[in-house]
Amino acid sequence: xxxxxxPDIHITVSEGASLELRCNYSYGATPYLFWYxxxxxxxxxxxxxxxxxxxxxxxxxxxxxxxKRSQSSFNLRKPSVHWSDAAEYFCAVYAGNMLTFGGGTRLxxxx
Amino acid sequence: NAGVTQTPKFQVLKTGQSMxxxxxxxxxxxxxxxxxxDPGMGLRLIHYSVGAGITDQGEVPNGYNxxxxxxxxxxxxxLSAAPSQTSVYFCASSLRQTNTEAxxxxxxxxTVV
Numbered sequence: 417x418x419x420x421x422x423p424d425i426h427i428t429v430s431e432g433a434s435l436e437l438r439c440n441y442s443y444g445a446t447p448y449l450f451w452y453x454x455x456x457x458x459x460x461x462x463x464x465x466x467x468x469x470x471x472x473x474x475x476x477x478x479x480x481x482x483x484k485r486s487q488s489s490f491n492l493r494k495p496s497v498h499w500s501d502a503a504e505y506f507c508a509v510y511a512g513n514m515l516t517f518g519g520g521t522r523l524x525x526x527x
Numbered sequence: 528n529a530g531v532t533q534t535p536k537f538q539v540l541k542t543g544q545s546m547x548x549x550x551x552x553x554x555x556x557x558x559x560x561x562x563x564x565d566p567g568m569g570l571r572l573i574h575y576s577v578g579a580g581i582t583d584q585g586e587v588p589n590g591y592n593x594x595x596x597x598x599x600x601x602x603x604x605x606l607s608a609a610p611s612q613t614s615v616y617f618c619a620s621s622l623r624q625t626n627t628e629a630x631x632x633x634x635x636x637x638t639v640v
Binding site: 425450457513 | 567568570571577585617631632633
């Protein structure tokens with residue numbers, strides 16, 4: 417069965433600083449990978465997805481992620497964080513009819 | 528376009544009571560699913576459906592039932608509520624069962640006392 421690990425439960429960055437959120441997955445074949453964002457009291461919104469092809473994928477709100485097969489990772493990045501990016505971020509892998517989520521990383525942004 | 532609609536938004540139950548969480552989507556999506564979200568554990572799949580009349584168990588199905596009589600609706604039933612079922616529940620739908628984007632409802636916050 418697949419699994420997803422997000423090693424960082426909380427991350428705090430200053431507004432304007434760069435951001436990288438880590439995601440490691442476990443799956444035997446080529447996975448379908450996703451990043452979702454959840455604002456307080458809201459459902460989840462898709463930021464970006466990787467199915468195949470170019471390992472660097474662009475998403476909404478200026479986010480990007482890079483798939484590294486050798487490291488079983490799919491880290492999310494943003495070059496300059498805005499206060500509105502404060503939220504919880506979830507990495508997920510789709511396999512076997514199921515979307516499996518990591519535990520989430522809560523991002524706080526300092527002014 | 529309403530997307531995925533969940534009702535109610537909040538619910539308090541007593542231990543042993545039963546209830547149904549409603550989920551409806553108006554996007555003609557084949558695939559629907561229910562998750563529960565608990566602190567530090569992300570979202571865990573309870574049940575899913577790949578089309579009307581077809582349902583299957585996810586990671587944490589015990590204590591929950593589902594049915595899919597129409598494409599639009601996918602209700603989740605708690606048979607005999609327990610405090611361990613206190614959680615936030617999300618319904619999601621996607622166009623197909625494969626790797627397409629999942630659209631989430633706003634969630635139902637359930638407390639079992």
